[in-house]
Amino acid sequence: MIDRDGTVCREVGYIDSPDKIELLPGSAEAIVEASNAGYQVVLITNQAGIARRLFDEETLADIHDRLRELLGARGARLDGIYYCPHHPDADHPTYGGECVCRKPKPGLLTRALDEMGIDLAGSYMIGDHERDAAAAIEAGVVPVMVRTGHGAQQLEDPEHRARLSSVHVENDLTDAIRWILDRDGSPA
Numbered sequence: 001m002i003d004r005d006g007t008v009c010r011e012v013g014y015i016d017s018p019d020k021i022e023l024l025p026g027s028a029e030a031i032v033e034a035s036n037a038g039y040q041v042v043l044i045t046n047q048a049g050i051a052r053r054l055f056d057e058e059t060l061a062d063i064h065d066r067l068r069e070l071l072g073a074r075g076a077r078l079d080g081i082y083y084c085p086h087h088p089d090a091d092h093p094t095y096g097g098e099c100v101c102r103k104p105k106p107g108l109l110t111r112a113l114d115e116m117g118i119d120l121a122g123s124y125m126i127g128d129h130e131r132d133a134a135a136a137i138e139a140g141v142v143p144v145m146v147r148t149g150h151g152a153q154q155l156e157d158p159e160h161r162a163r164l165s166s167v168h169v170e171n172d173l174t175d176a177i178r179w180i181l182d183r184d185g186s187p188a
Contacts, residue, residue, distance in 0.1 A: 001109060001141065002031075003127035004045035006149015007173055009067065011128070016055040018066035024148055026174040028074035034177045035077065040118055042080040043067075044108045044125065044135075051090035060085075080116055082108045103127075104134035109141060122184065126176045127151075130160050133167045144176045145169045 005011050008031070010022040031041050043064075049055050055063075064081050071077060084103070090096040101107035113120055125136030128149030136143035145151055145167050154160040155169060170176040 001042045001044045001112060001123065001125045001136075002173065003125075003129065003132045003149075004043050004067075006128035006151065007126055007132075007146055008043070011149040014049040014052075014054050015063055016049055016059065018062050021063060021066045021070060023070050023074075024173065026172060028071050028076040030172075030174040030177040031071060031076040031078070032074070033174075033181070035079075037181050039180075040079040040116060041077070042082065042112045042116065042118070043078050044103070044112065044127075044132075045081070045083045046103050046131075047083045047085050048087035048090065048102075050085035051087035051092045051095035053090075053092060057085065080112060082112045084108055103129075104131035104138070106135045106139035109135055109139035113139070113141075124176075124180055126173060128154075130154055130164060133164060143167045144179065146172050146176055148172050 002008055008024060008027045010024055012020055015021060034041050047060055050057060050060065068078060084099060084101040085095045086099040086102050088098050109125060120140055123141040124144055125132055125141050126144045126146060128146050128151040133143035133145055145164060170179055
């Protein structure tokens with residue numbers, strides 16, 4: 001499982017248009033490497049812009065279609081995309097308030113594990129934010145933090161760093177995938 005913004009795509013704030021999707025260097029190739037090794041690659045992403053009325057679910061579908069197109073042009077594919085449209089501070093009648101799926105809660109991860117039949121014991125969550133690691137730990141999967149996106153800044157902050165002290169850290173998605181493959185070998 002991997003986070004979207006700051007892990008696969010450049011972190012630019014709210015991506016409210018397909019034109020704003022930009023792959024990070026090497027991310028498509030890393031996804032290909034994971035897929036070729038037998039891993040299911042599932043995107044797990046918070047999308048509070050929906051609750052904040054910055055874009056709607058149809059626009060998000062267009063954004064994810066563009067992401068799939070960019071990845072596909074480099075031979076990469078996602079086996080699934082799970083997103084949380086909620087935000088606890090939003091006044092949206094459907095998506096405002098607390099939920100069980102917004103990272104750092106584990107709802108998206110556990111749902112993906114269940115629906116896709118993914119083996120919990122051989123699962124990882126790669127992300128650039130402390131909330132990605134917290135959701136992974138809560139779901140029972142191995143967290144891997146990358147220094148892209150918010151990662152470097154959070155790892156420099158003493159409070160974040162203290163909470164992330166037990167989380168494995170790599171420079172980017174490529175290094176994270178290679179660490180996983182070195183650690184586990186191919187699950188296939």
